[in-house]
Amino acid sequence: xxxKQQTGLMGRRAFVGSAIALGGVTTLATPTLLRAQSDxxxxxxxxxxxxxxxxxxxxxxxxxxATGIAVDSIAEPTGEAWLVQLMTAAxxxxxxxDVSMMAQVPRIKGEQAQLxxxxxxxxxxxxxxxxxxxVHRYEDGSINGLGAVAWYITLVTNTDTYAEAPxxxxxxxxxxNADKLGLLAxxxxxxxxxxxxxxxxxxxxILDTEEGILEVMDKLAEVKPNVRLWYRDEGQFQQALETGxxxxxxxxxxxxxxxxxxxxxxxxxxxxxxxxxxxxxxCVSRASDKVAESEEFMNYMCQxxxxxxxxxxxxxxxxxxxxxxxxxDEEYGAVAxxxxxxxxxxxxxxxxxxxxxxxxxxxxxx
Numbered sequence: 001x002x003x004k005q006q007t008g009l010m011g012r013r014a015f016v017g018s019a020i021a022l023g024g025v026t027t028l029a030t031p032t033l034l035r036a037q038s039d040x041x042x043x044x045x046x047x048x049x050x051x052x053x054x055x056x057x058x059x060x061x062x063x064x065x066a067t068g069i070a071v072d073s074i075a076e077p078t079g080e081a082w083l084v085q086l087m088t089a090a091x092x093x094x095x096x097x098d099v100s101m102m103a104q105v106p107r108i109k110g111e112q113a114q115l116x117x118x119x120x121x122x123x124x125x126x127x128x129x130x131x132x133x134x135v136h137r138y139e140d141g142s143i144n145g146l147g148a149v150a151w152y153i154t155l156v157t158n159t160d161t162y163a164e165a166p167x168x169x170x171x172x173x174x175x176x177n178a179d180k181l182g183l184l185a186x187x188x189x190x191x192x193x194x195x196x197x198x199x200x201x202x203x204x205x206i207l208d209t210e211e212g213i214l215e216v217m218d219k220l221a222e223v224k225p226n227v228r229l230w231y232r233d234e235g236q237f238q239q240a241l242e243t244g245x246x247x248x249x250x251x252x253x254x255x256x257x258x259x260x261x262x263x264x265x266x267x268x269x270x271x272x273x274x275x276x277x278x279x280x281x282x283c284v285s286r287a288s289d290k291v292a293e294s295e296e297f298m299n300y301m302c303q304x305x306x307x308x309x310x311x312x313x314x315x316x317x318x319x320x321x322x323x324x325x326x327x328x329d330e331e332y333g334a335v336a337x338x339x340x341x342x343x344x345x346x347x348x349x350x351x352x353x354x355x356x357x358x359x360x361x362x363x364x365x366x
Contacts, residue, residue, distance in 0.1 A: 118142035121142070149279060180247055
C-alpha cells in the first residue's frame, strides 16, 4: 500500500512542473538539520513542501543512521532560480547545497556550464542498478548526475463516461472526443511533442530539427477541436475529470490512482506507446567541499530498497530496474509500468526553448 497524501503529491507535482517550465520563487525555506553523532554533514536540496517533508521523515534519518552523515535539508526554489543561485555561488566558491535534486532542463544547462562536479565512479557502485538514461555523463565519460526520482504522465479517463479504457494516445485525435480533453498547457511539462512523435512518426528522432518539430506541431494541432482545457492548475483538471466535465486527458499516474482508490470514477491507462517518464536527478555543485559525502549519499539512494521505499512512501517510480526491487505487482503498478516509457527530449527544450515556446503558442496552445 502506498502511504502518501494526495494533496501533498499535487503540491509537489506542481513544484516539479514549474521547476521544469517556469522561472519563479527565489525564497529558500529554513534548512532543517537532521543531526547525527558526527561532525560529518551534507547539505541536500530537494523539491519543497510535502516532498521535502517525506524525505525528512522517511529517507534522511535512515541515511544518517547508516552512514553517520548528518543531513542539512534544504527546500529548493522553483524554476531555474536554484540553478542561477548555484551558479552564482559557485563563482564565489560557495555551495548553497552540496547535492541538489534537479529537474532535467536545469540539469542540462548546469552540465553545459560545467557546474556539476565530476564524480568518482568507483564510489558509485550502485549506479549500475540504473538504466543508462538515468546516468548522466560529461563528454569525457565522467558521471555528473544520477536519477533521483521519477513519475509518469498517462492517459486518464472518467470511467462513467468511458466504460472501456483507451489503448492508444491516438484517442486524443479521435473526433469522437471533441471538446472532451484536458491537456497540460506547456510544451515543457506536457511532453505532447514526444507523445505525438512516438504515436505518429515512429519515434522522437523527428524532433532533432526545427523542420521536424514543426511537422510534429502541425500534427499535434489537429487535437485542438478536442481540447476543452489547456491546464496549468492541476486541481482544476482533476476536479473536472472526477465530475466528468472533462472526461479524458493526460495526468499523473499515481495521483489518478489515489483518486480511484478514494472511490472517484477515474482511471489511469498506460497506452501501448507508453507513458511519459519524467524525472529529477541528483547533481553535486563543483564548489562543494563535500563531494565524497555527496557520492556516499547518491550511492545510498541508488539502492533498490531505498527506491522501493520512495515508491511506497513518496509515490515516485523507482529509478532502478524494477526486477531489483521487492515491490509487489500492486505496489509497482501504483507508480510505474513495464511498458517501455516515452522519454522526454529535454535537450530540445534546453537548446531551442525560446523558439519552441513561441511556435507552441502560435500553433498548438495559443
